Amino acid sequence: MTSQERILAALHGKPVDHIPFCPFLAYVWEYFPPEIRDLGQLAFHHRVGADPLWRGAPCPVRVVPPAAMECRSTEVGGRTNWEIKTPVGTLYQAWQRSDSGNTSFLVEHPLKTERDYKVQQWIEENNTLVYDLTPVNDHFAGQGREGLSLGMLVPRGKSAFQTLVEHLVGTEELAYALTDYPDTVESLWRTMVARDLEAVKLAAQAPYAHYITWEDSSTQNYSPTQYDAYIGSEIGEWCRLLAACGKFYIQHACGHVAALVCRMKAHGVHAVESISPPPTGNITIREARQAIGAGMGIIGGIEPTQFLHLSEGILKPYVESVIAEGAGGPFVLANSDSCPPGVSIEKFELVAAIARRTHP
Numbered sequence: 001m002t003s004q005e006r007i008l009a010a011l012h013g014k015p016v017d018h019i020p021f022c023p024f025l026a027y028v029w030e031y032f033p034p035e036i037r038d039l040g041q042l043a044f045h046h047r048v049g050a051d052p053l054w055r056g057a058p059c060p061v062r063v064v065p066p067a068a069m070e071c072r073s074t075e076v077g078g079r080t081n082w083e084i085k086t087p088v089g090t091l092y093q094a095w096q097r098s099d100s101g102n103t104s105f106l107v108e109h110p111l112k113t114e115r116d117y118k119v120q121q122w123i124e125e126n127n128t129l130v131y132d133l134t135p136v137n138d139h140f141a142g143q144g145r146e147g148l149s150l151g152m153l154v155p156r157g158k159s160a161f162q163t164l165v166e167h168l169v170g171t172e173e174l175a176y177a178l179t180d181y182p183d184t185v186e187s188l189w190r191t192m193v194a195r196d197l198e199a200v201k202l203a204a205q206a207p208y209a210h211y212i213t214w215e216d217s218s219t220q221n222y223s224p225t226q227y228d229a230y231i232g233s234e235i236g237e238w239c240r241l242l243a244a245c246g247k248f249y250i251q252h253a254c255g256h257v258a259a260l261v262c263r264m265k266a267h268g269v270h271a272v273e274s275i276s277p278p279p280t281g282n283i284t285i286r287e288a289r290q291a292i293g294a295g296m297g298i299i300g301g302i303e304p305t306q307f308l309h310l311s312e313g314i315l316k317p318y319v320e321s322v323i324a325e326g327a328g329g330p331f332v333l334a335n336s337d338s339c340p341p342g343v344s345i346e347k348f349e350l351v352a353a354i355a356r357r358t359h360p
Helices: 003-011 041-048 114-126 134-141 160-168 171-180 182-203 224-243 261-267 285-295 304-309 312-326 345-356
Strands: 053-057 061-064 070-076 079-086 089-098 103-108 128-131 148-152 210-213 248-252 271-275 297-302 331-335
Touching: 003 148, 003 297, 003 331, 041 345, 053 134, 061 182, 079 103, 079 114, 089 114, 114 171, 114 182, 128 182, 134 148, 160 171, 160 182, 160 224, 171 182, 182 224, 224 248, 224 261, 261 271, 261 285, 271 285, 271 331, 285 297, 285 312, 297 304, 297 312, 304 312, 312 331, 312 345, 331 345
Parallel strands: 053 148, 148 210, 210 248, 248 271, 271 297, 297 331
Antiparallel strands: 061 128, 070 079, 079 089, 089 103
């Protein structure tokens, strides 16, 4: 089987010649030697004997901001300050650079007052969504020519509520806002959901059969009840729209999802991606399979800190146990979510070799 045939079969519970191993290279990739990175990620997959699963392949929909909106950034001591000026008000947000972590993180969310929510609503209402296959075609002409591509479904990369949690407000402040001025918060949320549904209808025309978002599902950020009301309700609509086109939604869930996996299945999610046992997550692969049965796929299973710290001798039986726990339904082996810097290339080669020897 080709990698694409193998991953597709595994995702849909059909026979495979062996279990596919689809490594998640986020974070670790930047720490590999230049001679590895210069050859590209597809060449890396060939080297270690893995199957390429391109998570978050280019979204076929892009957002054109309102002409009346102006954005300006300034940088001071590793802090990037953004000013977003609109006819109805100005938003401010900031990112701080971490050289040790080789990343930047949000230190000031843009929505701080009730008025800010109304500014963001104006932006959402006046954005223009454009269907653009150029980056998609470039992807398939490049490394996406092999393996399976999971297209990014919506331009914001996640559900409306998760965007509020992560990028616009923050977990704690959103909880306060939902108490202090719930009508304003929910008005913005409904507007964002409506724009997302427009984007899904456009994105479904692209040459992807499977889509994903960086949903980062986890009850560390909201209650299961809030998930049902604000996230599951939106994702269920995504799944219905895609199903009408014969396409599938895969949910990136890298946190505590013990209370959510059955909800995901009920909402129509085809597979959960990056599911992780403790300590990163709060559900074992065995528990997840028992909860969702054979009708929903699992992508993941290798817990990040275990991948980093276990010796190769102990990693082998650990990976074999993960594969055994995922049996009984669609399953693709992967290191869950990102990969900590420090995981050796030899460990990727070892896991790929174990997968190639496993014939379900």
